[in-house]
Amino acid sequence: MLSSITLPETQVVVDLFTSKADVVGQYAKYPLAQGILITSAMVTPVAGNVNLGGSTWAAMIPQGMTAIAIPITRLSSAAYAIRDGDFVDILVSLLLVDVDSSYQSILPNYTAIVTGSGYLPEQLPVLTAAIISGGQGSTQGRTELDAALNEPLYLVPSESQRPRMVTQMILKNVQVLHVGAFPLPGEATAQAATGQSDTGATETPQPGQQVAATVVRPDMVTLMVTPQDAVTLKYLLDINASITLTLRNPNDQETNAETEAATLQYLLSQYNIPVPAKLPYAVEPRTDTITPPELPNDIIVVTPK
Template sequence: MRRGRVFIYLALILLVALAGAFLFFKNQSKTTEEAAAPAPALVEIVIAQQSIPQGAEITEDVLGSISLPEGTDFGVMFRYDQREDQLVGKFAKYPIEQGVVITQPMIGEAGAIASTGPEWVNLISPGMTAISIPTSRLSSVAYGVADGAHVNVIACFLFVDIDSGFQSILPNRTAFVSQSGFKPSEAPSLSASVSAGQTSEESGSAQGRVELDPTFQQPIYIVPAEDQRPRPVCQTIFQDVTVLKLGNFPVEGEQVANQGEEETPPAQGDTPPAPDAPDIVTLIVSPQDATSLTYMLYGGAQLTLTLRGANDTSRVETEAATLQFLLSQYAIPVPAKLPYGPEPRIDALVEPSLENDSTQPAQ
């Protein structure tokens, strides 16, 4: 029995030794093959050694190179050894930043550059268009909607009831019609005269309605005490819209003039003039949205921008905000008519005046 066990142990030890030797030699052969494998060949590709403005001629001193493996797709790139034949003397269609690989769509002949337009048109994706809308400090998140920001657009409207035939605001004005019809003792009249009743401000009285007085149980005719109050409504109309520019784009003539003038530093003790606050913002939208925005601009809508997060591409379905929606959504009760009230009388909500309101914050 003991001899049998000894032979079994020896056999196991021998198998483990053979397996270890096999793995050792296999790894050694792999290492030798990897060491013997030749390094991939590198190809020098042209890059911008310094920033190249749009429309500038490409010269030898603005070009540099980087090395890429031979298997890279060089379809639209330029090899560094061919730069003089293919690149030098061409013109940049778009602004090319330093370190960017120069490709064929970025360059062209002098005549082709003139048709590409200003440099910011390259920021507009195909199928999209840019439109400008008025803005203010309140409607632009305190001017936080800088170039390249993503925003939502909220539109607010005022609606009134109108007469569909006259296309005028209700209620209509009343007038008197005389000398119409036939009288037995007189010749028939084929014409009628219309005269409007006179009020303190406008000719004609506003059309009212008949109601039954609850005390005397007599019908009375009542007219409105003021003009019809418009009913506001607000809704988010566009989401995840890109801001192309906050403020005015530079005009070519102004750019040339500014480049030729040297800025005069302010005298010691003088405060430099504050820059003009932007009153316009340009958005990148679809052609249909641009048409809708144009209608809203001329239709009296008030537009407000809200700033989105940098990586937020979500879409949230919103409900239009009306007085009825606010009362029900936020459980706001309509105040009851009580036999007492505050003194002094409150007809408008006025923000309290604070001591520091007149003090300008330090810049």
């Protein structure tokens, strides 16, 4: 609420407003305390041109960079070894499939049988398209000539298309702004009272002091990247790509080393992995999947109360 007071002429400065009409419609550049004398430097006629304090985290971001948060797990964050200010490299894994360029559906397409009911004079032929079985029974295949019978066979896939995986390091030497969620106003005081830090670490209590704090595992990390890299990370998150962070030595600023994308072909050729021959014998029992070992920390034991 605007109000006016009477001042001696000797205390009136040049930029001081002397009429309420000159202040109405202006925007304060920062919060003004009640009873303060308003000068032209305190207000602006343009909405949004306000000198707000902002967060302390924004001032830590270098100019030309931006901060973006991505989700993490224990495995994708170097076993929670990453801390604020660390430098990381970013690995991305994608699954690629072949699609029909027009339908944008995964190949192979489904087929249908087109039959004609006859021709009428001076009219176009009447054709009818019908899917005989639908689903996997209508999957498009290919014709191959059987070498033994010398007869053509129509082959259809026995399963849906298998995606092809590729992994590559897309960003190097990215600095971490913060691990975990940023504290909201009022949370910093609560954490200080319980002796808990932003990343879930618990401070050592003093003699005679009781501290009841729970360790909170971080589920996100905020990185400082270029605006274009932020767009790339956003796209990768939206397509559910697998993102892994690797921890770097802070003194290692080498970013010129190029990496080759890892594919099945790369692994077999680079590490001299042979494709096993088809033998007339095999191990028993059969192994269809590779099951990773269970770690003790992965087993959660619930104790009934």
